[in-house]
Amino acid sequence: MSFFEKLTKRARDADSLLCVGLDPHKAELQEDSAEGAFRFCSRLIEETKDLVAAYKPNAAFFEAYGVEGWGALQRTLALIPKDIPIVFDAKRGDIGSTSEAYACSAYQTLNCDSVTVSPYLGSDGLQPFLKDPSRGAWVLCKTSNPGSQDIQALQLPSGEPLYVHVAKVCCLQWAKEHNNAGLVVGATDVEAMRAIRAAVPDVWFLSPGIGAQGGDLEAALTAGLRPDGLGILLPISRGISKAESPRKAAEAFRDEINALRAKRTAS
Ligand code: OMP
Known part of the structure; x- marks a missing residue:
């Protein structure tokens, strides 16, 4: 089964486009340690599975605890049921031979x-990151932060913004063999989302920015949903983890x- 078939199946089976972000911010932990990070994630998974x-663990928060943090990441990943796709948020990419090692780390080791x-x-x-059809790469296209305007939105001589070019070249050319690239398109810029959706009508978006970053859910879904009601995965971290009841917050977002x-x- 290809990565996007697995994601589609899970989204249909769970009737959900919600992706809970596993971001153990130090300030949110009961205990500032790798064990505290593991417990934080374990509770989130237990309450929301x-x-x-999908789940999206962000490597940064685990790496911050060194070797124990990496262990906490591996133990966290082991708690995620097999039918739930995992988005490893590590924002990789290097020269080919180094990317081989990054892909081995994400896909084989983890x-x-x-x-x-x-x-x-x-x-x-x-x-x-693209040669195994059962795995998928989410390419940074138009990120959710204010600084995404600095480079990603530059206008090319063709008149289109760089992010539209990235969407087309990555999904329609580089990932053409297995169709296994999705795009990171922040939910905070609906104009960009609309333009990217027009350029690549079928591609899955990973759209952070709802919750703590203040994105407008209705506007984002209007701009980015495909006609089949799929095509956007919405990762939310602090909007769920900081709630008194993460389960209730996740349920409310999903609904x-x-x-x-x-x-x-x-x-
Ligand atoms: P919250 O703002 O707490 O929901 O967290 C958002 C998560 O998505 C963090 O792990 C970010 O690193 C990540 N993220 C963005 O916020 N914006 C982006 O454009 C891309 C990502 C990401 O790749 O997931």
């Missing part, structure tokens, strides 16, 4: 289904997303 389409990657080193830097999907597919 029937509600999610056994994650997908990884976030930068397009900046070009096609040879991305190929190692709100589904209500908007229903409205959109009915129209």
